[in-house]
Amino acid sequence: MQSEILMAAPAIELRGVNKWYGTFQALKNIDLVxxxxxxxxxxxxxxxxxxxxVRCINKLExxxxxxxxxxxxxxxxxxxxxxxxxxxxxxxxxxxxxxxHLSVLDNLTLGPMKARGLTRSEAEKRARHYLxxxxxxxxxxxxxxxLSGGQQQRVAIARALCxxxxxxxxxxxxxALDPEMISEVLDVMSELAQDGMTMIVVTHEMGFARRVxxxxxxxxxxxxxxxxxxxxxxxxxxxxxCQTFLSQIxxx
Amino acid sequence: MTYKTILTLTCLMLVSGCSxxxxxxxxxxxxxxxxxxxxxxFLVSGMGDTIxxxxxxxxxSIVLGLLVxxxxxxxxxxxxxxxxxxxxxxxxxxxxxMLFWVFYGLPIVFKSMGIxxxxxxxxxxxxxxxxxxSAFTAEIYxxxxxxxxxxxxxxxxxxxxxxxxxxxxxxxxxxxxRILPPLANQFIYIVKMSAFASVIGMQELTxxxxxxxxxxxxxxxIYTLLIVEYLILVLIISAGVRWLERRMGSDERA
Numbered sequence: 001m002q003s004e005i006l007m008a009a010p011a012i013e014l015r016g017v018n019k020w021y022g023t024f025q026a027l028k029n030i031d032l033v034x035x036x037x038x039x040x041x042x043x044x045x046x047x048x049x050x051x052x053x054v055r056c057i058n059k060l061e062x063x064x065x066x067x068x069x070x071x072x073x074x075x076x077x078x079x080x081x082x083x084x085x086x087x088x089x090x091x092x093x094x095x096x097x098x099x100x101h102l103s104v105l106d107n108l109t110l111g112p113m114k115a116r117g118l119t120r121s122e123a124e125k126r127a128r129h130y131l132x133x134x135x136x137x138x139x140x141x142x143x144x145x146x147l148s149g150g151q152q153q154r155v156a157i158a159r160a161l162c163x164x165x166x167x168x169x170x171x172x173x174x175x176a177l178d179p180e181m182i183s184e185v186l187d188v189m190s191e192l193a194q195d196g197m198t199m200i201v202v203t204h205e206m207g208f209a210r211r212v213x214x215x216x217x218x219x220x221x222x223x224x225x226x227x228x229x230x231x232x233x234x235x236x237x238x239x240x241x242c243q244t245f246l247s248q249i250x251x252x
Numbered sequence: 253m254t255y256k257t258i259l260t261l262t263c264l265m266l267v268s269g270c271s272x273x274x275x276x277x278x279x280x281x282x283x284x285x286x287x288x289x290x291x292x293x294f295l296v297s298g299m300g301d302t303i304x305x306x307x308x309x310x311x312x313s314i315v316l317g318l319l320v321x322x323x324x325x326x327x328x329x330x331x332x333x334x335x336x337x338x339x340x341x342x343x344x345x346x347x348x349x350m351l352f353w354v355f356y357g358l359p360i361v362f363k364s365m366g367i368x369x370x371x372x373x374x375x376x377x378x379x380x381x382x383x384x385x386s387a388f389t390a391e392i393y394x395x396x397x398x399x400x401x402x403x404x405x406x407x408x409x410x411x412x413x414x415x416x417x418x419x420x421x422x423x424x425x426x427x428x429x430r431i432l433p434p435l436a437n438q439f440i441y442i443v444k445m446s447a448f449a450s451v452i453g454m455q456e457l458t459x460x461x462x463x464x465x466x467x468x469x470x471x472x473x474i475y476t477l478l479i480v481e482y483l484i485l486v487l488i489i490s491a492g493v494r495w496l497e498r499r500m501g502s503d504e505r506a
Binding site for chain 1: 403408422
């Protein structure tokens with residue numbers, strides 16, 4: 001077992017992180033500090049590196065240089081450097097990525113049972129608790145494909161919560177949803193935020209960002225162009241690119 | 253001669269063969285006569301070995317194929333190379349030369365290493381069939397596993413599953429539905445290729461037919477029965493596979 005998780009340190013700290021895909025530089029010198037309990041919304045045009053930042057944090061992608069710390073612990077691309085963090089950083093994907101061959105309940109109990117060593121009854125109890133929390137307690141025995149997109153995404157959130165993570169990452173959680181289902185997912189996310197979960201959300205939902213975010217991050221071309229408190233960010237963004245972007249997405 | 257004339261001539265020969273009793277001698281396998289019945293029993297009793305060789309070879313190939321497929325899915329080039337070399341090398345060797353090499357050559361290799369492992373026709377056939385088939389099953393596994401969206405592996409990783417756990421609980425249960433039909437195809441292929449075991453003296457279906465032909469001089473009738481034996485065997489396997497597919501399909505509708 002590695003060192004205990006240090007709750008006093010920032011939840012996530014990126015210093016000078018770079019990443020290349022071949023000759024294309026996806027991330028340029030990313031500096032980002034996120035305190036425990038903070039809610040950060042990352043926005044920016046597509047291809048700006050928002051998702052890549054999130055995927056580097058939980059090591060779905062390796063970073064090429066710079067340092068990444070999670071609760072003060074340095075995370076490298078070597079899986080041993082974050083083995084004790086497995087499941088501490090939860091993730092919600094744009095495409096839900098539920099396991100189609102398992103029932104909703106089994107989707108939720110798999111991680112706690114296999115990675116945390118819970119018994120089936122403990123895991124099911126926990127799963128039902130979180131299904132209640134995302135307001136679909138009656139769908140436990142269905143297959144993911146029998147649910148609507150909004151319900152599937154809420155199951156995915158519950159699946160992440162079942163690991164009782166300290167940080168939750170959202171990678172465009174509502175981008176694959178029909179408009180009428182977006183709010184049911186955002187409502188659940190807002191409640192999580194109120195309960196003090198540390199959250200990093202990549203999204204274009206600026207209404208949600210305004211309500212929930214403690215910090216806004218704007219990215220373009222693999223760089224963080226601007227970061228700051230939402231009131232300042234939305235009313236008086238300092239960079240031209242950020243102003244243009246905001247005017248474009250706030251038009252509709 | 254053109255293709256058409258060959259076809260017409262063949263048809264004519266077949267028809268004349270059927271109508272003239274002089275060319276047919278079904279008595280060799282007529283179950284109502286004692287000799288015919290003995291002959292049939294002799295031929296059909298090869299079924300056990302054909303099935304046994306095929307099943308054991310298939311089981312080995314299914315396990316070996318997965319073990320070969322997994323490095324082929326690795327992010328690391330070195331592992332992928334191991335998979336590539338194995339598949340390309342084994343796939344390139346025709347079955348019969350490989351059978352000769354395993355049966356006549358491999359014991360010498362063992363001997364030179366100071367171990368005496370006698371390879372009898374039974375195991376010689378199984379090793380060859382399993383080895384040769386494993387290159388194909390490996391490719392089937394690889395294609396099946398790669399067809400499962402990358403997001404499934406990522407989701408498994410974010411809920412703390414190890415590589416082995418995500419394979420076992422997330423990827424393989426989904427891939428198996430896509431893998432099963434081509435895998436069954438390979439099993440049918442193994443059953444048919446097991447006929448080569450006759451060459452190294454394994455008394456399975458084909459060997460017995462050959463032996464009887466030598467004593468009875470009735471190749472047409474005996475080989476016809478041989479083909480019917482394989483046909484029945486393969487049809488039974490096909491029915492079994494279809495049943496299995498239905499059963500798994502009803503569990504899951506993606």
